[in-house]
Amino acid sequence: MNLSRLHGPHPLAAAAIALLLTLGSAAFAGPGAHGPNGEHLDAPTTAVMAPTLPRLEAQTEGFELVAELRAGELVILVDRYETNEPVLGAKLEVESGGVKAIAAFRAEQGDYAVTDATLLKALASPGEHGLVFTLVAGAESDLLDGTLVAAAGRAASPQDDHGHSHDDHDHELERAVWIGAGIAGLGLIGGSAWWRQRRNGSSAQKEAV
Numbered sequence: 001m002n003l004s005r006l007h008g009p010h011p012l013a014a015a016a017i018a019l020l021l022t023l024g025s026a027a028f029a030g031p032g033a034h035g036p037n038g039e040h041l042d043a044p045t046t047a048v049m050a051p052t053l054p055r056l057e058a059q060t061e062g063f064e065l066v067a068e069l070r071a072g073e074l075v076i077l078v079d080r081y082e083t084n085e086p087v088l089g090a091k092l093e094v095e096s097g098g099v100k101a102i103a104a105f106r107a108e109q110g111d112y113a114v115t116d117a118t119l120l121k122a123l124a125s126p127g128e129h130g131l132v133f134t135l136v137a138g139a140e141s142d143l144l145d146g147t148l149v150a151a152a153g154r155a156a157s158p159q160d161d162h163g164h165s166h167d168d169h170d171h172e173l174e175r176a177v178w179i180g181a182g183i184a185g186l187g188l189i190g191g192s193a194w195w196r197q198r199r200n201g202s203s204a205q206k207e208a209v
Contacts, residue, residue, distance in 0.1 A: 054123070056131065058146035063087065063135060065144055067094075069123055074114040076103055078135065086110055090137035096129050096148075097122055103133075126152040 054069040065078045074094065078087040092103040092112050101116035114120070123129050133144040 054148050054150045056146035056148045058131075058133065058144040060142050060144055062140065063137075063142050063144060065133060065135075067131065067133075067146070067148065069120075069148060069150070072115065072120070074103070074120060074123065076112040076114070076133070077110075078112065087135070087137050090135055092136075093134040094119065095132045095134070123148055124150055126150050 056067050058065050058067075059081055062081055063078060064081045065076055067074055067076045076092065076094075078090065078092065079085060080087060088107070088110060089105055090112075092105070094101050094103055094114050096119060099116075099119045099122055101114045101119045103112035103114045105112050123131075127150060129148045129150065131146055131148055133146075135142045135144065
């Protein structure tokens with residue numbers, strides 16, 4: 001019997017440990033870290049960026065707003081110009097090309113949303129669209145205007161929602177966890193087999209003596 005095999009790690013366990021260490025070093029590498037072949041471990045990964053959604057910004061001496069055309073809605077955030085304090089629960093009307101619609105306040109998001117199909121269809125068409133916002137916040141009122149530019153061939157889709165990128169990140173994180181668990185399990189199986197083999201070898205050696 002070759003006793004040297006009993007004193008070294010099981011090949012399966014060694015491979016699992018080596019793979020786990022390699023992945024771990026890449027995951028926790030700090031800035032400027034290099035891999036075994038001289039590659040940068042902190043190099044940015046290539047990602048496919050979604051096209052920017054049509055957006056406009058408008059402001060007056062009292063208020064400022066940002067409007068973004070998404071899938072099935074025009075989302076609007078309103079702040080006070082001097083303090084950046086969110087303007088919540090106000091009345092907001094949007095007009096473009098003679099079409100008017102009310103922007104409903106959404107307390108859970110702290111924003112306003114227009115879901116009028118006629119207005120959304122007009123804003124989604126390619127070109128520049130002038131919008132006028134009529135804001136009534138308590139005893140204060142103001143008019144804000146701006147231009148929304150919709151590019152040709154660019155239509156908002158459900159994938160444009162900001163939550164989509166977080167879902168992808170969570171999915172990739174979940175995959176990484178499963179891969180790590182699989183590698184750890186492989187190491188445990190290999191280590192257990194190595195330990196059993198070593199124990200059996202030691203018993204055989206004692207019996208031979």
